[in-house]
Amino acid sequence: MPVSRAKASANYSLSEPCSPARKARKEGDATAALAGAAQKLEVIYEVPFQAHAAMEPLNCTADARADRVDVWAPVQFQTSSQPSLQNLRIETGKRLLSTPTFLGGGFGRKGAVDFVREAVEISKAAGAP
Numbered sequence: 001m002p003v004s005r006a007k008a009s010a011n012y013s014l015s016e017p018c019s020p021a022r023k024a025r026k027e028g029d030a031t032a033a034l035a036g037a038a039q040k041l042e043v044i045y046e047v048p049f050q051a052h053a054a055m056e057p058l059n060c061t062a063d064a065r066a067d068r069v070d071v072w073a074p075v076q077f078q079t080s081s082q083p084s085l086q087n088l089r090i091e092t093g094k095r096l097l098s099t100p101t102f103l104g105g106g107f108g109r110k111g112a113v114d115f116v117r118e119a120v121e122i123s124k125a126a127g128a129p
Contacts, residue, residue, distance in 0.1 A: 062123040063128075064092070
């Protein structure tokens, strides 16, 4: 059942405030500055509720050749994806070239590289990219 923007906004305004953040640095006295300010402005900014879904479908081009595997995929975290891709290289026993492409919005889903593994398996079975 879809939730309206007004309903989502009302629900958020009823939620408990966040716990205070840890201070990394403190400069000046904001409370005193606001108390002595000649003009004060209080504003609440809101943005529409957004679904955390990728803006593009999961996709990957893989070319499993006799001597290497080439992969072009929109992986979200290139460095944290490396262990999974390294395991794939070890399993195939071939050199692996991974080329990250631009993301259309991953929101965490493209941190897992299961779709890359699937593309490599398909390429191996088809004998083509």
